[in-house]
Amino acid sequence: MIADKHTIQVKGIGRVSRTPDTIIIWMHVESCDTDYKRAVDSAAQQLNLIRANLGTIGFTKEDLKTTGFDIHARYDNIRQGDNTYKEVFIGYEVRHDLSLSFPKDMTKLDEVISVLSMCLADPDVRIGFALSDIDGAKKEILEKATKDALEKANILCNAANVKLGQLLSIDYSWDEISFEAHDKFRMSDLSIGCEKASFDFEPADIKASDTVEFTWEIK
Structure with a gap:
């Protein structure tokens, strides 16, 4: 058993830094009416307007995810x-x-933001x-964490x-790792009007890390 052995516990840290290769547009629409239907x-009409506008630049219904x-x-x-207050029904939101x-593809992003800015649904939009x-990034992190722990253990x-x-145990939490860039922009912050948008910026690299704990026997 591990308790009967002389052991060493070491935490390995794996880090990656990669240039983002995917653009994500988050958006939402809202409605409110005293009638549920x-x-x-x-x-639903706002959703159809967004789909129609995106369809003009090549996106399909299936590309837009709920x-x-x-x-x-x-x-x-x-x-x-x-001076009392009464709870009043406003509607269904x-x-x-x-x-x-x-x-x-920054040119494609230009097109997307341009058609959304002119959409009658007026969605609230964020870019990430x-x-x-x-x-692949998760695998690289775990490989680096393993190598880091082994190197530390040998040094000690x-x-x-x-x-x-011999290696006696591996303790890993399996927590979710975020691979989204911290750079997020609201369409309203970009001063987009009816003219075609033009973006000329590069998002920061996405950095992520994780730790794994190893226990080895020592002789």
Whole structure:
């Protein structure tokens, strides 16, 4: 058993830094109406307008993904004449969250933002960047973490005049690693009008890291 052995525990750290190769457009539309059906229909009409506008530059219905959908009754507290407040039904609020991803192409981004800025649905839009090969990046991180731990273990053992024995255990949390760039822009922040947009910037590299703990026997 491990408890009966002389052991050494070492944490290895793996880091990667990669240039993002994917553009992600997050957007959402909202509607509110006292009639449930009208509220839902209004959100659906906005979705169809967005699809139609994106269709003019080559995107299909399937390219636009739903990432969230919420509908709830909204009530506000309205002040009355006697300084009391009364809860009043405002309507049914609908929010539809969407995303559009495509390979990093700033010319294509120009086109997307231009058609969305002219869309009658007037969606709230954010622009972000990500990696397409997430599995490859995760693998590289874990490989580097393993090599880092082994190197540290050998250094410590050499300094302590002991030998590194067999590997006894590996402890890894499997937490989700984010591979999205921290650079995010709102369309409203970019001062886009009806004229064709023109972007000339490079997103920062995506940096990610993770740790793995190893236990070795020492002799």
